[in-house]
Amino acid sequence: MSESIVIAEMNDGKVSATTAELVSAALAYGSTPTLVIPCTTPSVADGEGYEGVTQVIACVASVFSSFDAAGWAEALDELTSEGSIFVSASPHSRDLAARLAARKGIPVVQDVIRIENGKFTSPVYSGKANQTVSVTGDAAISIRSNIFQGASPATMTCNVVDKSGQVSVAIKEMLNRANERLDVSEANIIISGGRGMGNPSNFSHLEEIADVLGAAVGASRAAVDTWDEIPHSMQVGQTGKTVNPNLYIAVGISGAIQHLAGMRSSKYIVAINKDAEAPIFQHADYGIVATWEEALPELSTHLQAMLG
Amino acid sequence: MNIVVLVKRVPDTNAKIVVTNERVDLSSVKWVISPYDEFAIEMALRHRESNGGEVVALTLGDAQSDKVLKDAKAIGVDKLVRIWNDNWNYLDSVGIQSALAQTITELGAQVVYCGKSAADTGAASTGPGLAEKLGWPNISNAVETEFGDKLLVTAPVSGNPAKLEVGLPAVITCDKGPYKVRKPNVKGIMMAKKATVEVKEASIPEQTVKLESHSYPPQKPAGKQFHGSESVQNVVQLLRDEANVI
Numbered sequence: 024m025s026e027s028i029v030i031a032e033m034n035d036g037k038v039s040a041t042t043a044e045l046v047s048a049a050l051a052y053g054s055t056p057t058l059v060i061p062c063t064t065p066s067v068a069d070g071e072g073y074e075g076v077t078q079v080i081a082c083v084a085s086v087f088s089s090f091d092a093a094g095w096a097e098a099l100d101e102l103t104s105e106g107s108i109f110v111s112a113s114p115h116s117r118d119l120a121a122r123l124a125a126r127k128g129i130p131v132v133q134d135v136i137r138i139e140n141g142k143f144t145s146p147v148y149s150g151k152a153n154q155t156v157s158v159t160g161d162a163a164i165s166i167r168s169n170i171f172q173g174a175s176p177a178t179m180t181c182n183v184v185d186k187s188g189q190v191s192v193a194i195k196e197m198l199n200r201a202n203e204r205l206d207v208s209e210a211n212i213i214i215s216g217g218r219g220m221g222n223p224s225n226f227s228h229l230e231e232i233a234d235v236l237g238a239a240v241g242a243s244r245a246a247v248d249t250w251d252e253i254p255h256s257m258q259v260g261q262t263g264k265t266v267n268p269n270l271y272i273a274v275g276i277s278g279a280i281q282h283l284a285g286m287r288s289s290k291y292i293v294a295i296n297k298d299a300e301a302p303i304f305q306h307a308d309y310g311i312v313a314t315w316e317e318a319l320p321e322l323s324t325h326l327q328a329m330l331g
Numbered sequence: 332m333n334i335v336v337l338v339k340r341v342p343d344t345n346a347k348i349v350v351t352n353e354r355v356d357l358s359s360v361k362w363v364i365s366p367y368d369e370f371a372i373e374m375a376l377r378h379r380e381s382n383g384g385e386v387v388a389l390t391l392g393d394a395q396s397d398k399v400l401k402d403a404k405a406i407g408v409d410k411l412v413r414i415w416n417d418n419w420n421y422l423d424s425v426g427i428q429s430a431l432a433q434t435i436t437e438l439g440a441q442v443v444y445c446g447k448s449a450a451d452t453g454a455a456s457t458g459p460g461l462a463e464k465l466g467w468p469n470i471s472n473a474v475e476t477e478f479g480d481k482l483l484v485t486a487p488v489s490g491n492p493a494k495l496e497v498g499l500p501a502v503i504t505c506d507k508g509p510y511k512v513r514k515p516n517v518k519g520i521m522m523a524k525k526a527t528v529e530v531k532e533a534s535i536p537e538q539t540v541k542l543e544s545h546s547y548p549p550q551k552p553a554g555k556q557f558h559g560s561e562s563v564q565n566v567v568q569l570l571r572d573e574a575n576v577i
């Protein structure tokens with residue numbers, strides 16, 4: 024078996040749960056992974072480990088508190104000297120995959136949703152087709168979340184490698200980021216509103232449910248284009264964000280092809296729409312024919328009863 | 332200031348994608364500039380207006396890609412360059428980025444704008460990969476830019492908008508921003524007709540990625556439909572018991 028490197032997906036300085044899925048993907052490729060945890064203090068790597076992983080390395084560098092993918096690639100350079108590299112297909116880790124691949128002169132294959140017989144499959148043409156490729160030699164691979172079953176945790180000892188102070192960062196963050204709502208590209212659950220919400224202040228009903236679920240709030244393009252209060256950063260779809268959550272709840276959204284392009288690979292889709300013929304229902308696992316005015320209060324009540 | 336903007340020819344995003352014999356059949360689709368590249372063109376033009384200089388639109392593709400270059404010319408870029416070699420077919424990221432990097436170096440570019448991802452690959456690899464090859468920093472998914480000695484770029488960091496300062500040279504990948512992109516005007520279209528495309532060659536390493544097949548995404552099984560808000564309770568229960576997602 025060939026060796027590989029799994030780079031743990033980090034969230035707020037902690038190892039994110041999708042890391043277990045990256046380990047599974049590396050194993051599905053028939054490789055034996057080393058898990059590398061990019062961190063600023065090695066203690067976050069305590070107790071991390073998965074079945075099938077040969078060793079765990081905490082790579083410590085101050086650059087990992089920044090987002091500059093160039094700095095990350097430089098700090099991770101030596102630890103990724105041989106073998107294919109597996110990272111999550113999050114926006115930041117895709118940059119990292121592209122950087123590491125270019126640095127090593129190996130190809131990058133992004134957004135992998137299947138690994139079979141050593142071949143990688145990814146969606147192309149906004150999800151209207153899948154593409155399968157094979158690679159001779161090493162590659163950097165980004166893996167979509169919520170597709171591979173996570174590897175089981177295992178207790179392992181961790182080696183620490185210090186890369187502090189060796190990396191320069193070319194990008195300065197000038198403005199503190201607003202402490203805004205969770206972004207759709209980072210969320211496991213998304214509730215989105217469309218033109219059917221009637222006016223932008225009604226999005227507060229979606230926010231209320233999002234708070235119960237720990238979800239992000241998204242929007243259709245019609246909502247973004249019609250109402251200044253709904254920023255483009257919330258837009259899901261072909262000219263917005265592509266999302267792949269566990270659960271996507273579409274409220275007052277008709278289900279235009281361009282909207283579907285951004286969310287149809289969600290694991291479960293719930294649609295709430297007053298028109299039983301709306302195309303979104305053809306893609307929904309659970310469709311509810313009702314107005315949002317009737318359905319959202321019920322949804323809020325029952326979710327709170329279950330989760331609150 | 333030498334400004335390069337990357338433009339790629341892709342199928343119109345409304346086009347139906349047909350798969351025959353395990354390959355996408357693109358013979359009857361309409362072709363356009365990849366949507367995010369339109370934002371990249373806008374950024375490049377604004378950069379020129381602010382700091383002076385010249386904007387080169389650069390593509391890698393066969394002669395059919397001249398059309399998107401001329402479209403870029405009609406919008407306002409100065410020069411058109413295309414990279415191609417008739418022996419090329421499916422190129423992997425190493426091939427694409429090597430060829431682009433060589434040409435960008437030859438052009439003496441100080442800044443490169445491109446789309447955040449192409450509408451066909453959806454990969455989002457080219458901007459950061461190219462930057463690494465050139466040894467430049469990059470900022471991904473920029474929505475706005477202020478131009479000076481350095482660039483002040485608005486882009487998401489962990490999902491939240493941030494203002495980022497970067498010195499040149501740099502690669503900026505562009506997302507849709509809160510501004511209108513300019514479209515070709517009549518004068519531009521006339522000028523574009525006469526514009527010439529400079530064709531360059533580049534050498535690329537042996538390709539290690541092989542395209543095996545295309546396929547349709549699997550159809551999902553039909554979902555369940557419920558009527559009326561009374562069903563909401565039922566659906567919430569299914570989300571827990573059947574779907575296991577809450």
Ligand SMILES: Cc1cc2nc3c(=O)[nH]c(=O)nc-3n(C[C@H](O)[C@H](O)[C@H](O)COP(=O)(O)OP(=O)(O)OC[C@H]3O[C@@H](n4cnc5c(N)ncnc54)[C@H](O)[C@@H]3O)c2cc1C
Pocket residue numbers: 216217218219220242243244245246258259260261262263264274275276277278279280281282285295296297298301313314315316344
């Ligand atoms: C090049 C291009 C790119 C595009 N990119 C995107 C994109 O990225 N994302 C995107 O979303 N769209 C995109 N679009 C636009 C897309 O084609 C649709 O126009 C858009 O998705 C429609 O948004 P909507 O579903 O909110 O509005 P509509 O299509 O108007 O649907 C509103 C829905 O709300 C329902 N409704 C009304 N009142 C209620 C109520 N009280 N309760 C419940 N339901 C109600 C209606 O039955 C209807 O189904 C793009 C289009 C083009 C041409």
Ligand SMILES: Nc1ncnc2c1ncn2[C@@H]1O[C@H](COP(=O)(O)O)[C@@H](O)[C@H]1O
Pocket residue numbers: 337338339340365367368371389390391392427444445446447448449450452453454455456457458
């Ligand atoms: N063959 C190409 N010619 C010109 N530009 C390209 C090419 N491939 C990718 N790009 C640029 O890189 C961006 C991202 O592409 P991708 O990495 O394929 O998602 C595109 O939006 C283009 O701006």
